[in-house]
Amino acid sequence: MSYEYPNSQGRTIQEVAREIMGRPTEHDTTNLNIDRMEAILDLMGHPEQSFRVVHLTGTNGKGSIARMTEALARSYGLRTGLYTSPHLERINERIAIDGRELDDDDFVDIYEQIKGLVAIVDDKAVQKGQAPMSFFEVLTAMAIWSFADAPVDVAIVEVGMGGMWDATNVLSADAAVIGPIDMDHMQWLGNTVEEIAGEKVGIIKPDSTVIVSAQPHEDVMPIIEQAAHDRQATKVLYDGQQLEVISRQPAVGGQVVTLRTPSGIYEDVPIDKFGEHQAHNALVALAAAEVVIPVNGALDGGIVAEALSQVKIPGRLEQVRSSPTIIIDGGHNVNAAQALRETIEENYDFQQVVGVVAMMRDKQIEEYLGTLEPLLTQIVVTENSWAERVMSADELEIVAKKVFGSDRVIRENTLPDAIQKAVNLVDEEDDLGVGYGHGIVVCGSFVTAGDARSLLKEHHNPDLEKPKAERV
Structure with missing residues (x-):
């Protein structure tokens, strides 16, 4: 970001938000490719290669797992980038660095820095008879640019929808998280959970560690296993097999859980959210954090407890x-x-x-x-x-x-x-x-x-x- 001259054009966040959100949606079925994202990253000099990545897909739980993973990584002193969607109240919510969303001037500044590159990609796409960049592609490019500029050590990134053709799938995940897969966005992803799973496993990349949440439909498991094998993932960790919620006890304002990963057992971890599903989200987040935090063996139990006890998840219960x-x-x-x-x-x-x-x-x-x-x-x-x-x-x-x-x-x-x-x-x-x-x-x-x-x-x-x- 231009810290010397943030938002030097004097534009308001409302102006910029309207300009971005006025673009085509990511729901345009004629737009199902990542060509425009690859083009803009090429113009940027591939900033996405400068940080490690936790990439998350799934029908439910992405936002919670993302925020928990980010808190764990930041608690170990890593600089973090967090990209989530949709926003609840302000467009700035989608991009956060070190646990703080971009303020208005920095958000406008990032947009102004990449706007010229967006125009180049738009022009080339239109010349080929294709659609210009969608609003989600622009926001994704802004997030990647801001993370590299910070610079962050690890980016935690939610897909917008699906996985295979999502704008975020230009990233190569160190940890590819597959949350619970269920029926949603059927008009774009498919009419069965198997078809939807086939789209979501697209985030699995060579050498990634795949972390799989407990699934409401067993039919998706062979699809995940086959994709991990075909794409040469390093290993696959399943909630209920290598990962386990050993116990959970409701407590004031949340719950206390004991979690097991291949690295160790984490006892009496407080989570500032209610619900069995949040215990499992914490388990998956912990497994993802172990992939990107440079520590041999288990993480420090006290640091884990402190991080997870303070995670706030707006708009989720x-x-x-x-x-x-x-x-x-x-x-x-x-x-x-x-x-x-x-x-x-x-x-x-x-x-x-x-x-x-x-x-x-x-x-x-x-x-x-x-x-x-x-x-x-x-x-x-x-x-x-x-x-x-x-x-x-x-x-x-x-x-x-x-x-x-x-x-x-x-x-x-x-x-x-x-x-x-x-x-x-x-x-x-x-x-x-x-x-x-x-x-x-x-x-x-x-x-x-x-x-x-x-x-x-x-x-x-x-x-x-x-x-x-x-x-x-």
Whole structure:
């Protein structure tokens, strides 16, 4: 980054974000190649070769595993880059160095530095009758450029979608993490878990260590094994075989786990997240960190415990309010709904749970709602801010009534009204007025989660810093 003259053009982050996000989406099926990414990295001088890589794919768990892996690597003094998607509230969230997202000026500066190279790639693509770079390709190029410029020792990178043709697959992974594979993005990745797995194993590269999460579908295992063999991976580590969650105990604000990897046993590790799935995410993250941290044998148990105890994962089973308890979750498929339901049932003593749900039209909506039906007392259906993709509240109401019955479904056309309606519903049942035993879950999409976080964020009131007599 140009630390001497950050954002020398004086552009705002909003201007740059609109310019980037106005590009074609990565969902364009005529765009299924990494030619443009290879072209821009060639123009950059291949900065991706300057750091080690943990590359993550899978239907669920990528964000959690990525953040845990980054925390572990940083706790050992390594400089880290983290690239995740989607963002919840601000585009800057996608790119972080040493645990801190790029600030506005640095984000704008990075974009200004590569913008001319993007234009060259766009021109060449158009001349060939191909699409210009997508917004995700531009963001991926920005992340790689910023990581090399920092410079980082290791980059932890989530795929955007799939694996084989994802923009991030220009990277050669030292550790290739295959998270749980389930049905999602079927219109682009395939209509069976086997087809989807075939896309996701594309991140496996020669000499990489492949780390495989516990899989909800056994049918994907032969596909992963064959890809690791064909691509000459160094070794494959499976959750449930070489990797194990030996024990887990719910605790205040999270859980305490004992984990086993081929390097050793890590006892009584605190994790600042609820849910059995997060224990397994921590296990996979630990195995990935062991690949890229230059230590022989097991990592130091105290350092591991300190790192994992402080990992925050926005928008994933995130409690943002108390009295009443409000939980936000960005998961949007059946596997995510199952994890959400099980985690709440295990860790909260709710007698009433009101769901606030807004989902994209292309998701398995009826199946998702069906998974949550035993948990939710009532459901308020609504819409999020992505007008082009979100299912209308009217349509979602029809689906929800099929699952819950008419008497348990309420429609509010805007998310603020839906959240307020849910608060009113729990207040009506809260005889003591303290919120205990009553909860609200806002879920169905990362866009929904991001919108809710913005709405429910506590805002600083500078007037409160003044003496009482001077307050307005």
